Amino acid sequence: MENLPNSIEIGFVSSNVQKYKEIYKVFLQKSKIQLKFLNMILSEIQSDSLEEIAKFSLKTCFQKDFTIPYFVEDSGLFIETLNGFPGPYSSYVLKTIGLWGILKLLEEKDNRKAFFQSSIALYFNKKIYLFTGRVNGIISASVSESGWGYDPVFIPSKGDGKTFGELGEKKYSLSHRYLAVCKLISFLNEEYKLGS
Numbered sequence: 001m002e003n004l005p006n007s008i009e010i011g012f013v014s015s016n017v018q019k020y021k022e023i024y025k026v027f028l029q030k031s032k033i034q035l036k037f038l039n040m041i042l043s044e045i046q047s048d049s050l051e052e053i054a055k056f057s058l059k060t061c062f063q064k065d066f067t068i069p070y071f072v073e074d075s076g077l078f079i080e081t082l083n084g085f086p087g088p089y090s091s092y093v094l095k096t097i098g099l100w101g102i103l104k105l106l107e108e109k110d111n112r113k114a115f116f117q118s119s120i121a122l123y124f125n126k127k128i129y130l131f132t133g134r135v136n137g138i139i140s141a142s143v144s145e146s147g148w149g150y151d152p153v154f155i156p157s158k159g160d161g162k163t164f165g166e167l168g169e170k171k172y173s174l175s176h177r178y179l180a181v182c183k184l185i186s187f188l189n190e191e192y193k194l195g196s
């Protein structure tokens, strides 16, 4: 039977419901495709490249035999003066030294430039596709009260001096994830001939 536009589904494989919420909003705005959360703890390889990590995690899902196309997303915060640290180790670093540990490493550093990157790996028609989004900004001097992950310390260049956490839902359309998801949606809309 032919797929009707409003019955098309795509799965987001992740253990992070915050990411799902952000991605869901973008799908709602920009596509008729329905996003499903496929809750799974992903295995990650050690690599300097978020694309490679995302690709590896995607391949570990092959054994699941999901019946719909699906994607994974890997993100990281890269701090210039720390030569890109924590980057691909963002998750581990948050769990160990935490946000205050990051601020401590930046004490007395004038250069607080950083970028956030999101890399998506999609499995579609038996092929892997990659989409990446990047947002420049700086690391704040203190930890703001709201936001998850690194949101309380990352101030995007286009965010009126507020951290991602302080921006609330405004973050959704300014973030690294938004840029990567927009590229993914353009690709899918084109493939399914849905228009934007």
Ligand code: ITT
Pocket (backbone or CB within 6 Å): 013, 014, 015, 016, 019, 040, 041, 042, 073, 074, 075, 076, 077, 090, 091, 092, 094, 148, 149, 150, 151, 164, 175, 177
């Ligand atoms: P997955 O199950 O999808 O892998 P995860 O939480 O492990 O979820 P990542 O490896 O992509 O996600 O993220 C690396 C770290 O960066 C992790 O500690 C996140 O909390 C944090 N992070 C990712 N995206 C973020 C964002 O938009 N804002 C703040 N922190 C973020």
